[in-house]
Amino acid sequence: MFIPMQSSRSMEMAEIWSSLNSSSRAPRFCVTSSSFYPSSRRAKRSCTRLYAAKVVAGTLKLSSADEAVDGILSSGVIACLRANSAELAMEAALAALDAGITVLEIVMTTPGAVEVIKELQQRHSSSILGVGTVLSIEDARSAMNAGAKFLMSPATIKEVLFGIRGEDVLYIPGAMTPTEIFDAHKLGARVVKLICSTHLLVRIQYFGSSFQIYPASVLGGARYISVLKKPFSHVPMVASQGITIDLINAYIESGASAVVLSDAIFDREAMAQRNFDEIRRLASLASLLGTQAVNRVKAESC
Missing domain, CATH: 3.30.160 (Double Stranded RNA Binding Domain)
Incomplete structure (x- = not known):
């Protein structure tokens, strides 16, 4: 009989720093x-x-929520699309999906994001389509009505988390610290998006002066994932912010269930020039590397 692990107590950041030099895997x-x-x-x-x-x-x-979880865990990559028009979003999304991307998120701030999701559902019904930057229950309901299978936020929006309970949709809230991860999971989040930019810099404003917190860089990158997975090995995490295609394997090897790729697939220059061949190339490479990384971790676990 399998017995699920119980949630760990939240840890202070000082406890996290002390384990950074440990090489043991979760x-x-x-x-x-x-x-x-x-x-x-x-x-x-x-x-x-x-x-x-x-x-x-x-x-x-499978319910839509379960399908979203399984799709994310098996692909290792969530393509995150933001565009300045619905037309551009549709063409870029189709390029990525045609190239092998199976999990796609369209940011709510994209004009016509909900309509794009609705049309994509008709063309790519087997794909896992979701909406990002969901900041209110109204956003969430609009996305669900359009057929979104998952919703993503940059923080834990309790109005959304509580408001969609009982609905067949996966909600992935954003978190950065151990306490935020613990709280989000305890409130019912099945998957947590970890903000772990490799270029994160934290500053504190104090009496008009700027002080850099050192070493703030440990908050970024795959190393931070590996540290957090020790106390929170039972919480599936997707890594987000500033991740490039060449780092997919490092993040998944460190414990991330998947990575969110934005500019890495929907390159800004390619989007501006409507170079969909380049988007297809990047999407194909990201999809391949994501699947390979996931399969490699599965093989090591057996």
């Missing part, structure tokens, strides 16, 4: 549509095979 977990379970290799394989067999046999029907 334990691997058996993945089902809704839970991560610590297990032996034999039990893990049995769990995964039984679940997969039920899905293939049609005896287990």
Whole structure:
């Protein structure tokens, strides 16, 4: 019988810093549509095979939320699209999806984002489509009505988290610190988006002077993921902000369930020039590397 791990107590940042030099890896977990379970290799394989067999046999029907979780965990990449027009968003989205991207997020600030999602659902019904920068329950409802399977926010928006309970949609709130991760998961978030830019710089304004917090750089990058996965190994995390295609493997090897790629796929120059061939090239490469990284981690766990 599998017994899920209980949530760890939230940790202060000072405790995180002390473990930075440790090279030990977080334990691997058996993945089902809704839970991560610590297990032996034999039990893990049995769990995964039984679940997969039920899905293939049609005896287990996935909800949209479960489908979103499974899609994210299996692809390793969430393509994040923002554009200055609905037309550009549609063409860029189709280029990425045609090139192999299976999980796509369109930022709510994109003009006509909801209409784009609705049309994409008709053209790519098997893809996992979601809406990002969801800041209110109104945004959430508009996205759900358009067929979005997941919603993403830059922070934990309680109005959204509580407002969609009972709805068949996955909500991924944003977090940065251990306390924010703990609180989001405790409130019911199944997946947390970790803001971990590789170029993050923290400053504190004090009496008109600017002081740099050192070493703030440890808040960024794959190393931060690996540190956070030690106390929060039971919380699936997707890494976001400033991640490039060449870093996909490093993040997933460090414990991220997936990475959010924005400019890395929807390159600003390519978008400005409507160079959809370049977007297809980047999307194809990101999709390939994401799948390879996920499969590599799965193989190491068996």
